[in-house]
Amino acid sequence: MSKKKGLSLEEKRSRMMEIFFETKDVFQLKDIEKIAPKSKGITPMSVKEVLQSLVDDNMVDTERVGTSNYYWAFPSKALHARKCRLEELERQHEDGNQRKKALQQAVDKAKVGREVNEERENLLKELTALKQQRDQLKAELEKYKECDPEVVEEIQSPAISRE
Incomplete structure (x- = not known):
């Protein structure tokens, strides 16, 4: 049971x-x-x-x-609603395909001039070396910042105004 x-x-x-x-x-x-x-x-x-x-x-x-x-x-209303929904989905699908094509064209256009070759590789290596050099110089500048006359003056000016 x-x-x-x-x-x-x-x-x-x-x-x-x-x-x-x-x-x-x-x-x-x-x-x-x-x-x-x-x-x-x-x-x-x-x-x-x-x-x-x-x-x-x-x-x-x-x-x-x-x-x-x-x-x-009535069955005709249900059929009509399904047809409308199908048309809407087909339109969205077509819009999606068009967006995909446009994005693919943009990607292809962006790839122009970025082909891998010896000159590009050399420029990228040089760019990396220059970035490293800049970072080293910034670190060295930070190390000597305490001795900068403007920074020393900034530190002393609030102390003078407190007195």
């Missing part, structure tokens, strides 16, 4: 959409609450919640007429 497992929300949603697509009719909430448990096995307590989630996701249309709410969803 195994316990009967309930339906997941997605299963309930798909079964609820089947009701709309099979009947191609307009329903009130009370009609759906009667039909869904009998024909699709959706528990009566969750029918309203499932229906509201479908309305929130624009899969089911709703309209208030007088004091009643009417719900409907």
